[in-house]
Amino acid sequence: MTEPNFSAAGATNRPEGSTSTAPATGPQLDPDLDPAEAEAPASGKRLSRNRLIWRRFWRSTGGKIGVIGLALVLLLAIVGPSLARWDYWVVDDNAFLSPPSADHWFGTNQGGFDIFAMTVEGLRKSMVIGFMVAAIVEILAALIGASAAYFGKRVGAILQWITDLLLVIPSFLIIAIISQHTAGSRNSTWMLIILLSAFSWMISARVIRAMTLSLVSLDYVTAAKFMSVPSFVVIVKHVIPNVASYLIIDFTLGVVSAILGETTLSFFGFGVQKPETSLGTLLGDGMGSATTSPWVFLFPAGVLVILLLCVNFMGDALRDAIDPSSKSGGAA
Amino acid sequence: MFVLRYLARRIVNYAILLFIAVSLGYLVASAALDPRNAFDWTNPNLNKAAVNASLTQYNINPDTSIWLRYGRWLRMVFLHWNWGWTPRGEAINSLIATRIGVSVRLVTIGTILSLVGGVAVGAWSAVRQYHWSDRIVSFICMLLISTPTMVLAVVMQLGATRFNQATGTQFFQFIGETGQHPSYFGAGLIDRLQHLLLPTISLAALSMATYSRYQRNLMLDTLGADYVRTARAKGLRKSRAIRHHALRNAIIPMATYFAFGVAQVFVGATITEQVYGWNGMGLYSVTSIQQQDINGTVAVVAFSGVCVLAGALLSDILIAAIDPRVRAR
Numbered sequence: 001m002t003e004p005n006f007s008a009a010g011a012t013n014r015p016e017g018s019t020s021t022a023p024a025t026g027p028q029l030d031p032d033l034d035p036a037e038a039e040a041p042a043s044g045k046r047l048s049r050n051r052l053i054w055r056r057f058w059r060s061t062g063g064k065i066g067v068i069g070l071a072l073v074l075l076l077a078i079v080g081p082s083l084a085r086w087d088y089w090v091v092d093d094n095a096f097l098s099p100p101s102a103d104h105w106f107g108t109n110q111g112g113f114d115i116f117a118m119t120v121e122g123l124r125k126s127m128v129i130g131f132m133v134a135a136i137v138e139i140l141a142a143l144i145g146a147s148a149a150y151f152g153k154r155v156g157a158i159l160q161w162i163t164d165l166l167l168v169i170p171s172f173l174i175i176a177i178i179s180q181h182t183a184g185s186r187n188s189t190w191m192l193i194i195l196l197s198a199f200s201w202m203i204s205a206r207v208i209r210a211m212t213l214s215l216v217s218l219d220y221v222t223a224a225k226f227m228s229v230p231s232f233v234v235i236v237k238h239v240i241p242n243v244a245s246y247l248i249i250d251f252t253l254g255v256v257s258a259i260l261g262e263t264t265l266s267f268f269g270f271g272v273q274k275p276e277t278s279l280g281t282l283l284g285d286g287m288g289s290a291t292t293s294p295w296v297f298l299f300p301a302g303v304l305v306i307l308l309l310c311v312n313f314m315g316d317a318l319r320d321a322i323d324p325s326s327k328s329g330g331a332a
Numbered sequence: 333m334f335v336l337r338y339l340a341r342r343i344v345n346y347a348i349l350l351f352i353a354v355s356l357g358y359l360v361a362s363a364a365l366d367p368r369n370a371f372d373w374t375n376p377n378l379n380k381a382a383v384n385a386s387l388t389q390y391n392i393n394p395d396t397s398i399w400l401r402y403g404r405w406l407r408m409v410f411l412h413w414n415w416g417w418t419p420r421g422e423a424i425n426s427l428i429a430t431r432i433g434v435s436v437r438l439v440t441i442g443t444i445l446s447l448v449g450g451v452a453v454g455a456w457s458a459v460r461q462y463h464w465s466d467r468i469v470s471f472i473c474m475l476l477i478s479t480p481t482m483v484l485a486v487v488m489q490l491g492a493t494r495f496n497q498a499t500g501t502q503f504f505q506f507i508g509e510t511g512q513h514p515s516y517f518g519a520g521l522i523d524r525l526q527h528l529l530l531p532t533i534s535l536a537a538l539s540m541a542t543y544s545r546y547q548r549n550l551m552l553d554t555l556g557a558d559y560v561r562t563a564r565a566k567g568l569r570k571s572r573a574i575r576h577h578a579l580r581n582a583i584i585p586m587a588t589y590f591a592f593g594v595a596q597v598f599v600g601a602t603i604t605e606q607v608y609g610w611n612g613m614g615l616y617s618v619t620s621i622q623q624q625d626i627n628g629t630v631a632v633v634a635f636s637g638v639c640v641l642a643g644a645l646l647s648d649i650l651i652a653a654i655d656p657r658v659r660a661r
Contacts, residue, residue: 062474128384168353170599176621177629181364222352260480265601267482268618283482287607290486291493301483308478316474 450543
């Protein structure tokens with residue numbers, strides 16, 4: 001009767017108060033129990049897995065800091081441009097390299113551009129790149145890793161081999177070479193998103209393959225196979241939902257590493273190219289004059305650190321909340 | 333015997349992977365980089381025919397078919413161990429040798445420091461889980477992990493400049509490997525150490541924080557293990573039980589992280605080298621691409637591929653060295 005609620009995805013088509021769908025056991029039940037079960041969270045008996053994870057997540061200080069901080073950073077990225085007095089492409093002829101003032105909150109750089117407007121624009125770009133790349137990477141890793149496990153020997157070996165090969169290729173250099181070639185084209189951001197995604201899915205795919213290897217021979221997968229459900233549907237609907245929690249945790253790590261990758265590449269002038277701006281290009285430009293006019297460097301750097309810190313805190317709290325063997329313990 | 337055969341098979345597999353990776357690197361670099369851009373093509377005094385001829389001689393002329401160049405390059409590397417020339421005619425072999433030397437001098441201390449420090453801090457804070465000191469250390473580690481190397485390096489440079497100005501000394505040195513120094517005995521060494529101080533911190537901080545997070549998680553698992561309780565129950569002192577039973581088991585998985593970390597530190601020190609003006613491998617990987625230096629770029633690709641594979645092998649060997657159960661098998 002107290003049937004464990006395994007994964008969120010597995011439980012979607014099952015109503016929470018499952019007693020009503022089982023009339024055979026009806027007579028044995030005390031009718032007074034039913035309303036109590038409908039409001040399960042209060043009694044703590046039937047907490048759905050999602051609610052459990054959310055409670056454990058919100059209990060940790062890191063989780064709170066992460067969520068609130070990220071919300072604030074997101075707010076800055078969304079409303080920042082309408083708050084700012086200057087647009088990031090506008091030159092103020094009266095203020096070159098001027099320190100922070102009421103007119104220019106974060107000061108201006110050598111070209112007379114407003115640092116606040118540029119930081120907000122860079123933040124938007126870096127966040128778009130970070131979240132897009134992480135999402136694409138998780139989709140790729142889940143599909144490739146689960147396929148390698150599902151199709152077994154031949155296909156699995158080939159996919160493993162490609163994974164190993166991509167791990168040996170120094171991705172930073174290859175991305176730098178290719179983006180050097182495409183420099184000046186107007187969509188350097190999209191190019192960068194594609195390149196970063198193409199070179200970041202390998203380790204996650206290996207982990208997912210290892211995790212799904214034991215799943216693909218389970219009865220319900222075999223049953224689906226014998227009912228001639230297409231392989232792609234089996235993988236997406238029956239295999240991948242089992243690793244959903246890993247994908248969520250890995251997503252936060254992916255966001256951090258994608259933002260780091262983007263800023264490093266742009267710092268050296270390889271990633272996001274000139275007419276567009278990102279936190280990495282701002283840091284690269286500001287580095288030279290950091291000792292004489294620190295605001296050019298410190299403001300974008302501070303925003304970047306806060307962004308990464310919040311995502312890291314969220315990831316840490318999420319891992320503690322989702323991982324059943326974690327030591328975060330306590331009564332749910 | 334079995335171990336040797338297993339190792340030999342892995343090395344052969346790695347060699348094939350490396351060959352394909354470097355070949356791909358060569359083809360991508362040859363297709364995307366144009367060495368003619370390394371010269372000022374608008375300069376009327378430039379002898380274009382001579383430039384073209386020397387590019388052909390260095391086997392990097394874009395007019396030659398890419399497969400022809402690839403074949404020549406293979407023969408050059410495998411028959412003569414000659415990695416070619418830069419567009420300006422410097423030999424890659426000697427260039428890379430110098431740069432590797434610089435990199436080794438830069439990263440050695442930082443790498444050792446980050447490993448030892450990371451393991452020590454991680455184990456220490458795991459023993460004090462949820463104690464206020466653990467919380468503070470964890471927060472600092474998170475902060476360091478979230479601080480990109482360039483931010484840390486430049487902020488330290490800022491602080492050092494202010495410190496030097498305030499005290500009127502030159503205690504912090506942050507440009508290059510060596511500087512001017514008096515000629516008494518040992519002054520050269522002190523000068524080198526002064527130049528190493530900031531780059532070493534900037535290199536070590538991030539990886540030390542990362543190692544300590546891994547180590548803390550691993551240590552928490554082993555601290556709760558049955559064999560540690562048994563060790564305590566039979567009368568071992570707590571410190572000894574932690575060091576010889578919990579820590580020893582928690583260090584084994586660290587060997588893998590460490591091996592790959594060491595492999596990537598050579599090319600990964602790019603930002604530190606850029607900020608502090610060290611001309612090592614990391615910086616060369618960036619400048620070679622910026623200067624359209626095909627042969628140099630490919631050599632860096634090969635070098636970093638060798639590093640990754642050496643890391644994979646090193647992790648196997650390290651685990652065998654630390655874990656007696658692996659050796660017994």
